[in-house]
Amino acid sequence: MELSGSHTYAATIDTVLAMLADPAAAQAKYESMGHREVEIIDCTRANGTLHVESSRVVDVDLPGFAKKVLSPTNTMHQNDEWHEVGDGSWEGIFGVEVAGAPIQLSGAMRLVPGDGTCTHAVTITMNVKVPLIGGKIADWAGKNDVKRTLDAEFASGDRWLADHSD
Numbered sequence: 001m002e003l004s005g006s007h008t009y010a011a012t013i014d015t016v017l018a019m020l021a022d023p024a025a026a027q028a029k030y031e032s033m034g035h036r037e038v039e040i041i042d043c044t045r046a047n048g049t050l051h052v053e054s055s056r057v058v059d060v061d062l063p064g065f066a067k068k069v070l071s072p073t074n075t076m077h078q079n080d081e082w083h084e085v086g087d088g089s090w091e092g093i094f095g096v097e098v099a100g101a102p103i104q105l106s107g108a109m110r111l112v113p114g115d116g117t118c119t120h121a122v123t124i125t126m127n128v129k130v131p132l133i134g135g136k137i138a139d140w141a142g143k144n145d146v147k148r149t150l151d152a153e154f155a156s157g158d159r160w161l162a163d164h165s166d
Helices: 013-020 023-032 136-145 145-163
Strands: 002-009 036-046 049-059 072-084 091-097 103-113 119-126
Touching: 002 091, 002 145, 013 023, 013 049, 013 103, 013 119, 013 145, 023 049, 023 145, 072 103, 119 136, 119 145, 136 145
Parallel strands: none
Antiparallel strands: 002 119, 036 049, 049 072, 072 091, 091 103, 103 119
């Protein structure tokens, strides 16, 4: 299952990168989505790269057909790797490990500068390795929790940028 989304922030790419490289912004983002036990393990920007590593506990309201094979509470460990590309844009990849669950989340990200704005595009790939119903679970998650989470991340970015603008 693949899901894509994009959002244009009313801020420059440098301002958006500063937000992405700020451990407090990452902490606030996850907490605003109701995640708990949030830990920002690493948040390093150097030489045209940015690495963000985090861990958090996430509660999901699972549909009945998924409750027999998945836990509604999961610890997620995420690594985001960004790098600057030649045209002023940034590209990245991410991976999310869901502890003890047969779920794989990964994807690609891109930041594109505009005229005082920055567009953040994300493509998420999700695989649920459960015989017979894995595809159904992935489809449900893509239409519900994964989409909600992506929208919440963009909204959190908007709030952070509005609260921390010059």
